[in-house]
Amino acid sequence: MQLFEAQFERLKKASGVETDTAFASFLGLRQGSISGAKKKKQLPHAWFFQVAEKTGVSSDWLFWGRGPMQLPSESELADEIKGKVELSDAPLPTSSVGKNLAKLEHELDLEREERRELAAETRRLYREKENLHREKEQLLREKEELLRENGTLREKLARLEAEHGKRISGHDDEGDFPSLFDERRSIASSNPLPRARK
Numbered sequence: 791m792q793l794f795e796a797q798f799e800r801l802k803k804a805s806g807v808e809t810d811t812a813f814a815s816f817l818g819l820r821q822g823s824i825s826g827a828k829k830k831k832q833l834p835h836a837w838f839f840q841v842a843e844k845t846g847v848s849s850d851w852l853f854w855g856r857g858p859m860q861l862p863s864e865s866e867l868a869d870e871i872k873g874k875v876e877l878s879d880a881p882l883p884t885s886s887v888g889k890n891l892a893k894l895e896h897e898l899d900l901e902r903e904e905r906r907e908l909a910a911e912t913r914r915l916y917r918e919k920e921n922l923h924r925e926k927e928q929l930l931r932e933k934e935e936l937l938r939e940n941g942t943l944r945e946k947l948a949r950l951e952a953e954h955g956k957r958i959s960g961h962d963d964e965g966d967f968p969s970l971f972d973e974r975r976s977i978a979s980s981n982p983l984p985r986a987r988k
Contacts (some may be wrong), residue, residue, distance in 0.1 A: 792831075794831045794832070796855060797833055797838075797852070797853065798827075798828070800839060800851065800852050800855060801833070801838070801841050802844050802851060804841050804842075804847040804851075804859070805841055805844075805845065806845075806851060810824045810825070810828075811824075816841075816844075817837060817840055817841075822952060836912075836915055838852045838853060839908060839911065839912045840912065841910045842908070842912075843908070843909060846860060848859060848860065849908065878939055879927065893920075903906065938975070
């Protein structure tokens, strides 16, 4: 199975759906988005983050199929650490255990921070998507308004041309009537230029 198919199957499995339509609904997408990704054989990274945030499934497992599918909760991680290292009032038998414990605590802190950053990034992407959707709706409304205005202007232009046509036809017997838009019509000057003498 190729990487794309494996990733797509893991995303659907984590989402608890079996069909592409159900997966699109789970992510709040159109079916066309799923079809486009399958055609290109390329999944948007945002889908992995959305599924991870909604389901609590490990993003490593979604991307690569590595590690456990479900991330342990923070309390489970703490219990696991406590289970591995017996905490008591007695001093630790060796300094290496203390170093290992400190290393595990540091790794746990890093993991928590990474999880918070991923959640914040996912929320930011959701907000950005909502803002883009609102902007798109606004642009569509403006486009409709411009189309209506364009139609109104076309109607006015047609009426003006019709009125102009009637005026011209009404003056046909009076001789040459200059066109409304005639830029070449001459205007008689009251002060003609003097002719040059030889």
